[in-house]
Amino acid sequence: MNQATPAAATPAAYTRKPSSQRAYAGPGADGGKKGEEQKTKQDAAGELDVYNQGMFKTELCNKWEETGACPYGDQCQFAHGVSELRPVIRHPRYKTEVCRMVLNGEVCPYGHRCHFRHSLTAAERLLRSR
Numbered sequence: 001m002n003q004a005t006p007a008a009a010t011p012a013a014y015t016r017k018p019s020s021q022r023a024y025a026g027p028g029a030d031g032g033k034k035g036e037e038q039k040t041k042q043d044a045a046g047e048l049d050v051y052n053q054g055m056f057k058t059e060l061c062n063k064w065e066e067t068g069a070c071p072y073g074d075q076c077q078f079a080h081g082v083s084e085l086r087p088v089i090r091h092p093r094y095k096t097e098v099c100r101m102v103l104n105g106e107v108c109p110y111g112h113r114c115h116f117r118h119s120l121t122a123a124e125r126l127l128r129s130r
Contacts, residue, residue, distance in 0.1 A: 054088065055077075055088070057077065057078060057085065057086045058086050059079065060079050060081075060085070061078035062078070064076070091115075098120060099116035099118055103124060
């Protein structure tokens, strides 16, 4: 006697439906939106990797400058000498907008490391004085 397994035990992906009830679930089944969304996320992740990797050995190691030795040795993220310094890769929008702290007349806690510009245009100085 051949007993069929209950439907609950069979994963939904393996159950057979009549061809009139089958839905295509392959690439592009969502009208291309999911593929575009996934591509955008991958592009953004790849772009972020470039900028994260871009900071490796772009500044001199403080400990190495002070003492001539570094406890991290070759594993240090900072350069041990000018010859190891690498160029900084910045995002195209880096320092294109004014820092909100500076615009409000406050001191920015990030200083030169701030991703926003600290110089104000004449129009921005007018906004600040209001």
